[in-house]
Amino acid sequence: MSMGRFISLEGGEGVGKSTQAQMLAETLRGRGLDVLLTREPGGTPGAEAIRALLLDTQFDWDASAEALLFAAARSDHVANTIAPALDRGEWVVCDRFIDSSRAYQAGGDDLSDDAILSLHTIGSMALMPDVTFLLHADGDDIAARLAQRDSDGSDRIGGKPADYHARVAQRFRDLAGSDPERFVLIDANGPPDAVHERIVRALASMLGEGG
Numbered sequence: 001m002s003m004g005r006f007i008s009l010e011g012g013e014g015v016g017k018s019t020q021a022q023m024l025a026e027t028l029r030g031r032g033l034d035v036l037l038t039r040e041p042g043g044t045p046g047a048e049a050i051r052a053l054l055l056d057t058q059f060d061w062d063a064s065a066e067a068l069l070f071a072a073a074r075s076d077h078v079a080n081t082i083a084p085a086l087d088r089g090e091w092v093v094c095d096r097f098i099d100s101s102r103a104y105q106a107g108g109d110d111l112s113d114d115a116i117l118s119l120h121t122i123g124s125m126a127l128m129p130d131v132t133f134l135l136h137a138d139g140d141d142i143a144a145r146l147a148q149r150d151s152d153g154s155d156r157i158g159g160k161p162a163d164y165h166a167r168v169a170q171r172f173r174d175l176a177g178s179d180p181e182r183f184v185l186i187d188a189n190g191p192p193d194a195v196h197e198r199i200v201r202a203l204a205s206m207l208g209e210g211g
């Protein structure tokens with residue numbers, strides 16, 4: 001019987017997380033694995049409803065309210081989607097997870113990492129991914145990708161100022177540096193196929209070829 005694994009993809013806006021999550025899920029399915037592809041905030045009807053609140057530009061959530069909403073959405077997502085899938089032995093590929101809260105609400109804003117992790121303990125039994133791919137790409141490339149994807153305007157968080165996103169990016173790098181057992185830095189420049197190839201290669205070496 002194969003054991004499920006929990007894989008998250010992290011990084012800033014437009015770096016290619018959703019594209020790569022989809023490609024990774026397809027590749028794993030092609031190997032005969034049962035794969036759940038999911039995303040945050042979201043992944044359950046309740047958490048998707050919270051996502052809409054979080055991203056809506058008509059609201060002006062402060063960092064604490066934002067952190068609580070993310071934690072509530074994640075709690076529902078873990079309890080009703082992720083944990084049951086892992087219990088069934090499935091592989092879970094998640095587009096953003098706890099590290100986004102740590103990078104955005106603690107790194108971009110100024111909550112403490114401990115506070116975010118406490119909410120994660122209360123909400124989600126402190127569940128951590130087995131492997132986290134942190135995607136990073138050059139700023140110019142990303143600006144072009146986002147202009148194409150978000151031609152009708154960015155969401156409430158994506159639309160925050162450049163210095164906020166710079167702090168988020170720095171915190172992601174710091175988190176990866178502090179936990180090299182779990183994080184793999186992925187060069188997300190170049191075409192989607194090339195990035196996918198890097199992720200598949202890194203996954204094989206993280207989990208062992210048979211894994």
Ligand SMILES: Nc1ncnc2c1ncn2[C@@H]1O[C@H](COP(=O)(O)OP(=O)(O)O)[C@@H](O)[C@H]1O
Nearest residue numbers: 013014015016017018019020145149190191192
């Ligand atoms: N490697 C790539 N090269 C060029 N464009 C890309 C690449 N990966 C994704 N895109 C495009 O860039 C935009 C952002 O990608 P997306 O996967 O939505 O990023 P994220 O989920 O990290 O915000 C999308 O329009 C997507 O089709």
Ligand SMILES: [Mg+2]
Nearest residue numbers: 017018019095
């Ligand atoms: Mg995305």
